[in-house]
Amino acid sequence: AQSVSQHNHHVILSEAASLELGCNYSYGGTVNLFWYVQYPGQHLQLLLKYFSGDPLVKGIKGFEAEFIKSKFSFNLRKPSVQWSDTAEYFCAVNGRGANNLFFGTGTRLTVIP
């Protein structure tokens, strides 16, 4: 069965600190991987996605994620966070050829000015 684990439930950082949010998935096949962000009071938005090719993908707002197949991981990173990055972040996965996404439980990021 497919599953996505986000082990950090709430992360608190000061501005300019570096960020890494963990995401591990379980799926018996080729996968597509996604990170979504939900800013307070706003829609869920796509940050970045990985389908194939370079395992290091870059998204919007300076975020990047690295797909490590051997570790079934797709961790999200940002070198220097800003107060405006305060949001909830969701990792998601679907099987190649499938359309429905499986989401992790989310990580709430609070950035302190």
Place this chain on the structure above:
Amino acid sequence: DGGITQSPKYLFRKEGQNVTLSCEQNLNHDAMYWYRQDPGQGLRLIYYSQIVNDFQKGDIAEGYSVSREKKESFPLTVTSAQKNPTAFYLCASSIVWDRDAYGYTFGSGTRLTVV
């Protein structure tokens, strides 16, 4: 502007009543989805539809029903059989066959409270 419209934003229901949540999209997306978002549990898939007049159960379909009579619309009915209906409900849509453009577009959600 293209997007997904969910209505109403807030909904209150008495126990034992059915209630229908609206989801409309003008993106010409083939697939539509309903998720339920609870604190600490992320998003869980209720139902999805890849084509008109066809839909599939997700992980937590019990107590819910859907219809897909038009490509633009995918209403969700929360029935009285749903044991814990108070939650935030999100509708999403996506292109089915265009991999490069793939990604969900989400609506702004409906918060349902059973009183």
